[in-house]
Every structure is written in structure tokens, then in C-alpha cells.
Amino acid sequence: MNHGVIEQVGAPVEVYESPKTPFIFDFLGHTNSFDCVIRHGKARLGDKELNVEPGIPDGPGVAFVRPHDIVLSRANDPEPTQDAKLPDTAIMRFVSARGQRAAVELLYGKRLIEAEVSRERLNELRLSVGDKCTIRLRLPRIYAKRDAEKQTGIGERAAPRPRFRKRLRSRLGGTL
Numbered sequence: 001m002n003h004g005v006i007e008q009v010g011a012p013v014e015v016y017e018s019p020k021t022p023f024i025f026d027f028l029g030h031t032n033s034f035d036c037v038i039r040h041g042k043a044r045l046g047d048k049e050l051n052v053e054p055g056i057p058d059g060p061g062v063a064f065v066r067p068h069d070i071v072l073s074r075a076n077d078p079e080p081t082q083d084a085k086l087p088d089t090a091i092m093r094f095v096s097a098r099g100q101r102a103a104v105e106l107l108y109g110k111r112l113i114e115a116e117v118s119r120e121r122l123n124e125l126r127l128s129v130g131d132k133c134t135i136r137l138r139l140p141r142i143y144a145k146r147d148a149e150k151q152t153g154i155g156e157r158a159a160p161r162p163r164f165r166k167r168l169r170s171r172l173g174g175t176l
Helices: 012-017 022-027 119-125 145-152 164-171
Strands: 032-039 042-045 048-051 059-065 070-074 084-098 101-108 111-118 132-137 141-144
Touching: 022 059, 022 141, 022 145, 032 141, 042 059, 048 084, 059 145, 070 101, 070 111, 070 119, 084 119, 101 119, 101 132, 111 119, 141 145
Parallel strands: none
Antiparallel strands: 032 042, 032 059, 042 048, 059 141, 070 132, 084 101, 084 132, 101 111
């Protein structure tokens, strides 16, 4: 529910995997957002052209991607995938290994991106703080930018959004 209005009804897995609105996607966990342009039912995101849901108008769009759907690889790795590869490299700013998973904070241009990868994959890649890496986006969900900004406030929170390590530190009681 959003301000007393039911946004979507369905099984938990269905709602999580196919959120109908930007509000639902954002409400169900941390999100990364990437600008794109929608034309004729397709959005250009990195090196891919992706179909968008019917009814999403042409114009500015935003692709939401969950941290566990950010796929990392070594810089300039030519590995072909179905995932949308972003054009430039990112810099690993912070890594927090938690059990079998690692939370990673990346600097991409002037933006912070949150990723979550298995420790096995991180060790395979031999990536650590300061290294450059390539980012691929798995399972992006694309919405009209106007709707995403209105429903989630991504426009206002982009600059002042607290860094991942700061949020992690507050969850762990100030220690890392």
C-alpha cells in the first residue's frame, strides 16, 4: 500500500520479481537507478536495447536494478552476456565481506552504486578497493522517469543519499 492505496496484489515472489510501479520496486529493498531513454517501446541501457512494459511512454526513463543484480567483472573483460554492460569502468571504493556475500560500493562517474556479490566471485575476480571493474546490469526494470521520481523521490535523494558503508556501520552499531 502507498498512502492508503493498494499498489499491487500478488504472491510475494510475483510482487518482488515483477513490481508494477517504481514505488513497489523501491519499497521492497535497496535499488540502484540508471537513466535511459525510451523510444518506440525500447530503452537503451548500456550496450543493450531492452523492451519496456506496454504503456510506458517515450521519453526519459530510469532502470532500477537491485544490488544483487549488479554483475562485476575485471575492467575491459570481453566476456559476452545477456546483461546490459555500462560503457565506462567503475572504481571499487569499499568492500564488506559478510559470510558468503560481499557488499561492494562502487564509484561510477560521480555516482555511488551498491552491489552484492558472492565472496567466491569476488575472490575469482581478484578485485579489491581501488581496482577498476566493469558493471553489467541483470534484470533491470524500466519505468518512466517522471513516475519514478514522483513515486520514489530518486531525484531528491541522488546527491544526499548516505553512503553504503555509513548505513552498514549504523546497522552494525558503529563498527565494521
